[in-house]
Amino acid sequence: MNINNIYIQDIKELCGNTLSISILRADLIDPVVSGNKWFKLQFYVRDAIEAGKTTLATFGGPYSNHIVATAKYGATMGLQTVGFIRGEKPTYLSPTLTDATENGMTLHFVSREDFDQTEKIISHNQDPSWAWIPEGGYGIQGAEGARTLLTIKDTHAFDTIICAVGTGTMMAGLIKAAAPHQKIIGISVLKNNLSIDAEIKALLTSKESKKNFEIIHGYDFGGYAKHTPALIKYMNDTYKNLELPLDFVYTAKLMYAAEDLASKGKFEPASKILLIHSGGLQGNRSFKKGTLLF
Numbered sequence: 660m661n662i663n664n665i666y667i668q669d670i671k672e673l674c675g676n677t678l679s680i681s682i683l684r685a686d687l688i689d690p691v692v693s694g695n696k697w698f699k700l701q702f703y704v705r706d707a708i709e710a711g712k713t714t715l716a717t718f719g720g721p722y723s724n725h726i727v728a729t730a731k732y733g734a735t736m737g738l739q740t741v742g743f744i745r746g747e748k749p750t751y752l753s754p755t756l757t758d759a760t761e762n763g764m765t766l767h768f769v770s771r772e773d774f775d776q777t778e779k780i781i782s783h784n785q786d787p788s789w790a791w792i793p794e795g796g797y798g799i800q801g802a803e804g805a806r807t808l809l810t811i812k813d814t815h816a817f818d819t820i821i822c823a824v825g826t827g828t829m830m831a832g833l834i835k836a837a838a839p840h841q842k843i844i845g846i847s848v849l850k851n852n853l854s855i856d857a858e859i860k861a862l863l864t865s866k867e868s869k870k871n872f873e874i875i876h877g878y879d880f881g882g883y884a885k886h887t888p889a890l891i892k893y894m895n896d897t898y899k900n901l902e903l904p905l906d907f908v909y910t911a912k913l914m915y916a917a918e919d920l921a922s923k924g925k926f927e928p929a930s931k932i933l934l935i936h937s938g939g940l941q942g943n944r945s946f947k948k949g950t951l952l953f
């Protein structure tokens with residue numbers, strides 16, 4: 660894991676060289692621990708260690724970037740990790756869960772029904788040495804961690820910063836970090852997830868809630884982790900044209916949306932746009948070999 664690998668890649672070609680557009684390559688910190696999950700975890704991990712906890716416990720699906728990031732981050736910090744995984748135990752573990760166990764994570768499979776009752780899981784697994792981290796790292800510590808994404812490189816010159824939105828934790832962090840001349844735009848990757856606005860605001864102070872931000876819906880390609888042949892083609896074309904690998908759950912939809920919005924005149928010609936490559940590339944291992952060029 661190395662945050663010094665992060666750089667800002669110029670991708671002017673994306674919009675036919677008509678706009679100044681770049682991407683923060685936070686995916687490059689590690690091939691497995693995807694960009695934003697490490698950022699969101701850092702203060703949960705710090706607080707756990709300060710409180711004398713020895714185990715990180717959290718939740719996620721079988722391809723979860725958050726699960727594998729928690730496993731690997733915990734291992735590097737000398738902490739044990741426990742993952743509660745949505746769904747019955749499969750015959751073969753996904754590559755994500757294999758990585759998680761190789762990094763020492765203990766997995767517990769829970770039915771979809773029980774998985775939705777997080778409080779019950781926590782109360783049935785009371786252990787004073789465990790620190791619980793919400794699914795996806797959603798919470799104030801997660802947002803404070805994501806805030807630091809904009810401080811690794813000098814991002815002051817950008818006036819428009821665009822990211823993918825799942826739980827909204829990363830977007831909340833970027834809003835916290837934004838300077839007065841900067842607008843944060845979030846592309847929701849869930850279908851009609853209209854409660855996201857309130858979930859993001861719950862992580863902001865009332866002053867931060869008045870900052871300039873906007874959540875855009877309609878680029879979910881059918882819903883969370885859904886994809887279409889057009890999206891796959893878009894990912895392969897982007898890789899060919901810009902040498903930029905994207906993940907199908909978040910960053911491909913982000914980039915597609917940015918390009919589409921640009922073509923519809925959403926941005927001022929003089930604006931300087933920064934996309935956040937939040938990582939997640941390990942999730943592409945759910946595809947059959949040969950689907951993607953990378």
Ligand SMILES: *Cc1c(COP(=O)(O)O)cnc(C)c1O
Nearest residue numbers: 825826827828829909937938939
């Ligand atoms: C989890 C994730 C997101 C979404 O972050 P939230 O803080 O949940 O909104 C975006 N991109 C990637 C690659 C992710 O893994």
